[in-house]
Amino acid sequence: MEISVRPVRADDAAAYVRLRRKVTPYRVTTEAAVRHGWRSEPDVAALLVLVAEARGEIVGIGQASQDTWTSDRGAASGLVMVDPERRGAGVGGALYGAILDHLRASGADRLRGWAVDDAESVRWCERRGLTHTRDLRFSRLDLVDIDALPEAPPLPAGAALASWAEVEPTAVHQVEAAATADEPNEVAVDAMPYDEWLTEIWEAPETDLDASTVAVVDGTVVSYALVEADRSTHRIWSGGAGTLREYRGRGLAKAVKSAALRRAAAAGITTAYTSNDEANRPMLEVNTWLGYRPCGTELLYGGRL
Structure with missing residues (x-):
């Protein structure tokens, strides 16, 4: 599957919401909220949002920014979502690599993010040297x-x-x-x-x-x-x-x-x-x-x- 990665556009919010609801149905997300979140991030956060496309269809989302509401500088948060039906084709890896490059260039030195509690997601994180530290109950x-x-x-x-x-x-x-x-x-x-x-x-x-x-x-x-x-x-x-x-x-x-x-x-x-x-x-x-x-x-x- 040929994958292309590009910066997000405002009209990608609908695809973002569809993917979010598919991957994490227990979260509440709206298109207006997504667009507002993209617009309202301060410049110091160095927000990056990417989409991965396959044959013109958005099959993955990557997002990262520096944490700004903290005195602990250098910390950053990231998100990689891939359509469950398109996993194993390198979509997540492509998005993650681009996120890391961006965060290093922006001065971040740590990254954290929440992973769905399933075996495939856990293996994906562990292969990249990430460590599990906390649990979040929905x-x-x-x-x-x-x-x-x-x-x-x-x-x-x-x-x-x-x-x-x-x-x-x-x-x-x-x-x-x-x-x-x-x-x-x-x-x-x-x-x-x-x-x-x-x-x-x-x-x-x-x-x-x-x-x-x-x-x-x-x-x-x-x-x-x-x-x-x-x-x-x-x-x-x-x-x-x-x-x-x-x-x-x-x-x-x-x-x-x-x-x-x-x-x-x-x-x-x-x-x-x-x-x-x-x-x-x-x-x-x-x-x-x-x-x-x-x-x-x-x-x-x-x-x-």
């Missing part, structure tokens, strides 16, 4: 019967819930930046610039400002849950949730996530998906309490460039 929740959700815990004194649409983005950013820095990760997400977050998260077409929820205590936003919606398939993705350290242990994560799910269901969403690092036991317990059940696993592989 979970699914049926929202058709919203009454099946557990009753939300009572809010502590002085606390109230609000949608993102009812608060200032600066307040949500402060909580997300602080909470995300505490999440288990190979590369700490401890430097989240407000202007980049505003463009990439708040203004993203998939961000549902009405379903996304915060908890406010004495006028301060202290907990958040982000909802990313694909209304064409009636599905949502939990784009993140967290609580400021000094307010943890009061049931606020349960409250904001429960409210966000109920708001999404009321707007016609029927299925919710999320993911958690297996080391993030507190959030896994919250999602299990909500009724999420495992539906997939990905493995983090990485190595030096």
